[in-house]
Every structure is written in C-alpha cells, then in structure tokens.
Amino acid sequence: MREAHLRDFIAVIEAGSVRGAAKRLNLTQSAVSRNLTALERSFGVQLLVRSAHGVEPTEYGRAVLRRARVVDSELRKMHEEIRALAGGQSARVSFGISAAAEAMLLAPTVLAVRKHLPDTLLSIVGGHFGTTIAALREGRVDFVIGSVPPTLEAGDFSKERLFSTELVIVGRHGHPAIRCTNLADLCAYEWILGSRVSDVEPTVAKLFRDCQLPPPKYPVQRESSNGLVHLLLGTEMLAVTSVASVAPFCRHGLLRIIPVEVKVPPVTHYLIKLAGRPLTSAAAIVAAEFRKVSRKQRQ
16 A cells, blocks of 8 residues: 555545546546555455545545545644755645634744744634534645534544633524523524534533523534634524624623523633644644743733
C-alpha cells in the first residue's frame, strides 16, 4: 500500500467519481483506477461500488476511509512541517472551536499568533461538538476547544481545562417575557435547542424537569452561532446559551438576558487533542496562545 493509493481512494469518495477525482488530482483516470485496484488487492476486499449516484464506499470502504483520512492528514502535516521548518512553505493550523470560545478567546489569540507565526494560515472550524470532534478523529483539525459531553470516550483523547462560562436564557429585545423571573412563565414559548450530542439531555429540558414543569418545546436545533442569533432576533423563541457568545448583541441592545431566578449550571471548556498524536510545532504554538489567553480570562 502506498500513500498515493490512500490519497486517490479518499479523492474518489469525496468527488463521487473516478473522473472527478482524477480532475481534482490532475491525474489520468486510468492512473487513479490503477491505484484503487492496487488498494483493493492489498486488503483483499471490495472497497467501492458504482451506482446510479456515482462511486460509493462499501462497508469495508467506509472502515478504510476513516483510517485513511487520519493517515493522509498525518502525512500531509509531516510534509508541511518539514517544508515550514526548511523555510520553503508557510504552515497551516486547523482547529475546531465553540461559539463561547470564539467570543472569549479567538481575537486575542489570533493577534498573538500573528506575532509569532506571521506566515501561518489559521483554519477555523465551527459547529457543534459532534462535528468538530469528528474532524479531530479524522485529522482534519489539530485540536478542538469546546465543552465535553459526559459520553465522550476519554481514552481516545487528552483534555486540558481552559475556562468556564456562565449560561443564561436569552431572547430578543422587546420580547414579551423579557422581565420574567419565574421559569414557569416561559413554558408558553418555543426554544432553540443548542448544539449537542444526541444522547445528552438538553440544558433547557433539564431545567424544566428539575423545576417539575412540562417539557419545553424546541422545534429547532442549530449548529452555528449565527443561526442562533438570527432565530432569536427574528422570532419569539428563547434559548439557553453562554453569556460570552451573546454579550456583544446584548451590549448593542439586540438581545436581552431574561432574569429567571433558576440557576443554570456553568459549562467548562477544554483544549482537546487526540491521545498519542503530537501537534505540529505551529499547532503547538497556537494551542499555547489559547492557554495564555484563557488564563487571563480566569484572572
């Protein structure tokens, strides 16, 4: 098995066809096909099937794809790091980050990194924890900064505490419930479900259950912080979210924190890496700057 075999296998699945992969890789279709055949022979099983929808992986192919993406990512990072150390190419660092961490840490961290690594490209992946942790497993990001659900398999990861942030209930400015202090008064409203792993109880549902109230209605689950803000501004829906992620909108009078007396537990954010996978020198510098900024936030 060669590096090119895995590269072409990944490209075919992502492009959906041998032709599309060959065009993306600037190779002939026959060269890509030969590499796919060689890869299948090395495993002794069929990895791909052709269908009306194009080329799709078999069950074996999906298993190989998960590992192949990790191997391909590590090989690319190794080449990039060597070229960067030799002065021939700028480095690239990718990381996943939650909305709260974006609000509290991102800007000062980027400014600090620019001083140390002026030629480094920072690639930022947002979305819910399931999305960013999948990217980490596959090697598409170097590390993730976010909260950790209790279902996370700790053996696969190493995590380092960075900061905690308060959770609050928010609605648009002028919302009818803007002065409510009793959670029971919010039962009539629909809620925007925060990004979460599917088997973790939503924070808002736990609040209602702990107060012995009927379960809340949440017709929308969002992944992006932009989606949350636009829904809050354009509807009478409510949401539980980190105070850091909505603070700028509250300062400008667009959103308001609803002063319910019920206590919403804070959420802790961590720097999460895959255990046993070293960071590149550039990624290690970026992670160190996140640590420094988070320490200042705790002071």
